[in-house]
Amino acid sequence: MSADVAGLGKNLSPGQGIKVHQVSHIYGGGDRVVQALREVNLDIEVGSFVSLVGASGCGKTTLLDIMCGLTEGQQGTVTVGGLPPRAGRPDTARMFARDALLPWLTAEQNVDYALKTRIADAATRRRRIAALLAAVGLGDFAHAYPRQLSQGMRQRVALVRTFSLHSEFVFLDEPFGALDALTKITLQEELIRLWSETNSTVVLVTHDLSEAAALSDRVVVMSPRPGRIVADVKIDIPRPRRVKDLHSNPEFHEIVADLWARLE
């Protein structure tokens, strides 16, 4: 781990993470009003990994977008690292459901495209990108274009792009939705490793309760729209966790069953 990553988040106290207070959000106007969120309160500690789960359309993405400044909540207050959210803040990074790689750039160039907004020195960027691509098994594919990569490989590049920024706060929206089960588990393990090596605070939106339980310190369960928080479940499985092993762990299955029951 490089020295700049080791220091990440160290200037923030645990309580200076993400604070969401009484946030409500309505889309549209007139007779086409959709209340997406109602009086949501959430407190996320620095360095923790928290997942948001809930039925389709319950407002997970809306809440994530409000936390990272892409959508402005209409009521309530949000602070991230003690400051109001703003899109493009250098201490936050957002990864979307689809990998959204630029097809005319190679894997390395796709990562660099984001990283050069934060680091001017090309040699430093090249070193960081090469190390991260190698760490996720893409060392030989740095010069490949997205069309030459599988879906799982493209998602890996997108993960590298997100974590290469060394942002203190990382927001992930269904990053592994479209992957087969085995690739998904491999990428989940890579995500845990990137998170633990960067000391970042991660908020993950997912439909997959097993994924939420395997990766998170806490799983926040939302009600159907208008989204409210109906449960906040601490996942006490010790770390380091191996996602593959968890699938044969009865305690893990109990946690997932409990999450299902809360969702219903």
Ligand SMILES: Nc1ncnc2c1ncn2[C@@H]1O[C@H](COP(=O)(O)OP(=O)(O)OP(=O)(O)O)[C@@H](O)[C@H]1O
């Ligand atoms: N830009 C928008 N304009 C109008 N309505 C919207 C907009 N974005 C989201 N909505 C509505 O707000 C509600 C919450 O949407 P959101 O995408 O936050 O839910 P979600 O839980 O992330 O859904 P999914 O799990 O299906 O991705 C939905 O009913 C959706 O139709």
